[in-house]
Amino acid sequence: MGEIVVALPALIFGLILLVWSAERFINGSAVTARHFGVPPLLIGMVIVGFGTSAPEMLVSALAALENSPGIAIGNAYGSNIANIGLILGISALINPIMFHSNILRKELPILTIVTGLSILLLTDLQISLIDGIILLLLFLGLVLWTLQQGIRQKADTMGMEMERELNSDKKTVGRALLWLVTGLILLIISSRILVWGAVQIATALGVSDIVIGLTVVALGTSLPELASSIISVKKREYDIALGNILGSNLFNTLAVVGIAGVIRPFEIPAEALFRDTAVMTGLTISLFIMGFGFRGRRGRINRVEGLVLLAVYIAYTIYLVCPILKR
Secondary structure (H helix, E strand, O other), rough: HHHHHHHHHHHHHHHHHHHHHHHHHHHHHHHHHHHHOOHHHHHHHHHHHHHHHHHHHHHHHHHHHHOOHHHHHHHHHHHHHHHHHHHHHHHHHHOOOOOHHHHHHHHHHHHHHHHHHHHHHHOEEEOOHHHHHHHHHHHHHHHHHHHHHHHHHHOOOHHHHHHHHHHHOOOOOOHHHHHHHHHHHHHHHHHHHHHHHHHHHHHHHHHOOOHHHHHHHHHHHHHHHHHHHHHHHHHOEEEEEEEEHHHHHHHHHHHHHHHHHHHHEEOOOOHHHHHHHHOOOOHHHHHHHHOOOOOOOOOOHHHHHHOOOHHHHHHHHHHHHHHOOOO
């Protein structure tokens, strides 16, 4: 129990610092990019969409370096599950979410395909160096496609929503840069504290580190997305909220897992393939069906669908945690 007495406060402090520094890093990056003339749509798609996964990337990379593959893979896939089940579920309960952006509708099938491809790479129950390189090359292709779409699309609702947000932020470029650098430094420090605390707790409780990664760590690294999505939905800026989730899940599936695999190839437990990726895939397909829209109908997530997504996340988390509570 001595380890838990020290590790639990470290874990909580790491989570709080992670959330605070992530918000500063993302905001500082977005405002800095705006000052240098980057189009609002690109800021929303690349900096905000992918930037919200900076905590997942750092945590999984550090976990791989410290030979804790369960935390690395659990953090990535657990965050994807939390993004759809928890965050979109809560957001839709606040306000039904409408899919207005044409670019986001294009990202939905891409996310579904990418999820399927990533599972194919896991069928041998390992993330090899080659697997990691493949995932990073796919991510590079995704970034290039995103940049092309952001430059070609002159009018998109997500870009308009992002421009309103940026215009309301009056920070100078100097202050924005300070937030960017400070946020990045504290992100690295908080990620290190979080990984250490998570590993110590998993060891003390005698549970697999993948369960800790899928629950506590994944929830913690998803809190920036939760906060920004709830704020956006309350403002009825639905495309920003959806862009956060889609961008984050694409980044987690390709870049976060890919970087961890390149740093240290690792094996994954069979339950990660048959339990966790099954839940992630089911939620991703559900999001595609609800959000893409068929027969000319615009996609939307209503309150009932949001409640179902949230119920799936809660049931999944209870299933993971119950064996620990019975010890």
